[in-house]
């Protein structure tokens with residue numbers, strides 16, 4: 001077992017979380033709108049682990065808002081995840097305990113935010129630097145590569161065994177948030193946790209194949225389109241591309257198929273910051289940024305100018321202005337950042 005913490009404040013928060021679970025019969029776990037590998041992996045990994053320690057819990061619902069990406073279909077227990085948009089009747093009116101994973105702000109929970117606020121106890125487990133500690137109990141560990149890694153730390157401290165199902169889900173969380181163990185968040189501990197999860201039954205080759213090597217053709221086409229239209233700015237220190245709803249539709253693709261584009265741009269020689277600017281169905285515009293420079297904190301930059309957040313080197317924001325206006329404003333801000 002990897003004991004990752006001797007910090008007394010951290011242990012107290014883990015104990016508070018334990019106590020909250022120990023006095024609850026109905027629990028729901030939710031995450032940010034538009035689930036990704038870390039949100040789903042953390043949710044399901046935690047759900048699969050609770051029965052062992054907490055026989056008092058009669059019901060655990062995993063609730064998401066926004067579309068579930070098809071790529072995660074193989075994850076154990078995914079079929080029981082409730083979409084609050086599609087089947088709100090499957091959700092209780094009120095829960096004893098609400099748990100948010102991988103979400104930096106209450107507003108990012110979307111339609112699940114109201115349900116979160118009405119729960120008796122609330123718990124926030126996350127690793128985003130921009131997290132504003134919106135729950136009663138807040139476990140925010142920004143040194144973790146994924147929220148799934150925080151869950152593993154908690155389970156290890158509780159001495160809770162990790163089943164093969166939980167290990168598979170938690171490995172998905174770690175794999176996807178480290179970009180396949182490539183990002184600067186990939187610490188020795190991240191590899192230790194990966195090793196622990198593999199020993200616990202995560203089939204790492206199968207999982208990698210499911211996530212990165214079985215992409216629909218439309219995703220490759222969309223990637224090609226976005227890269228062909230990418231534009232260097234500030235002598236190539238910035239590389240940006242945009243996608244309209246119509247362009248995404250041309251390939252019969254969905255928003256989830258834009259995954260990977262921003263990282264492709266980040267990998268171009270000389271690029272310090274990459275940007276993907278997308279038109280959203282709501283009339284809003286979504287900005288995603290990646291930084292290759294330790295001294296350019298894109299989470300702080302987006303927080304200051306566009307009300308977004310995330311991590312120092314990977315962040316996003318949703319804004320009300322249209323694609324052209326947003327692009328112009330963003331580029332002038334980025335220009336100053338890369339000077």
Ligand SMILES: [Mn+2]
Nearest residue numbers: 038102147177
């Ligand atoms: Mn995450």
